[in-house]
Amino acid sequence: MKVKHFKKGELICKEDAPxxxxxxxxxxxxxxxxxxxxxxxxxATEEDGDFFGEISLLINCLRTASVEAxxxxxxxxxxxxxxxxxxxxxxxxxxxxxxTMAKRLEEAHRAISxxxxxxxxxxxxxQTK
Numbered sequence: 001m002k003v004k005h006f007k008k009g010e011l012i013c014k015e016d017a018p019x020x021x022x023x024x025x026x027x028x029x030x031x032x033x034x035x036x037x038x039x040x041x042x043x044a045t046e047e048d049g050d051f052f053g054e055i056s057l058l059i060n061c062l063r064t065a066s067v068e069a070x071x072x073x074x075x076x077x078x079x080x081x082x083x084x085x086x087x088x089x090x091x092x093x094x095x096x097x098x099x100t101m102a103k104r105l106e107e108a109h110r111a112i113s114x115x116x117x118x119x120x121x122x123x124x125x126x127q128t129k
Contacts, residue, residue, distance in 0.1 A: 001082040006069040015066040019056030021077050025049065028073025034065050045070065054097065057083065
């Protein structure tokens with residue numbers, strides 16, 4: 001496990017880049033966002049104790065979002081090996097990860113349902129004309 005420091009405005013990780021590590025914020029604040037059709041879409045703001053980057057670490061895929069330091073930020077960098085060590089030494093961290101990931105999944109399901117409802121409403125609106 002290592003610690004990295006990022007200055008305000010500095011990119012911590014970039015969407016669509018390979019990622020073999022995740023981050024836990026020790027101090028500071030970071031903005032999670034995606035670029036969609038040239039627009040910056042803010043997804044979340046992470047603070048002390050929050051984590052990000054777990055998706056690419058756990059399932060070995062490209063980064064799903066970019067993360068930028070909103071203020072000077074210090075993070076703990078975890079590889080798969082150091083994540084296992086962290087979970088063994090602090091099992092509550094595993095519970096926090098599982099709970100946070102479940103909340104994020106529930107929020108994503110809610111957003112998908114809302115968008116599907118909007119799509120159906122638009123289809124009905126334009127079919128009646």
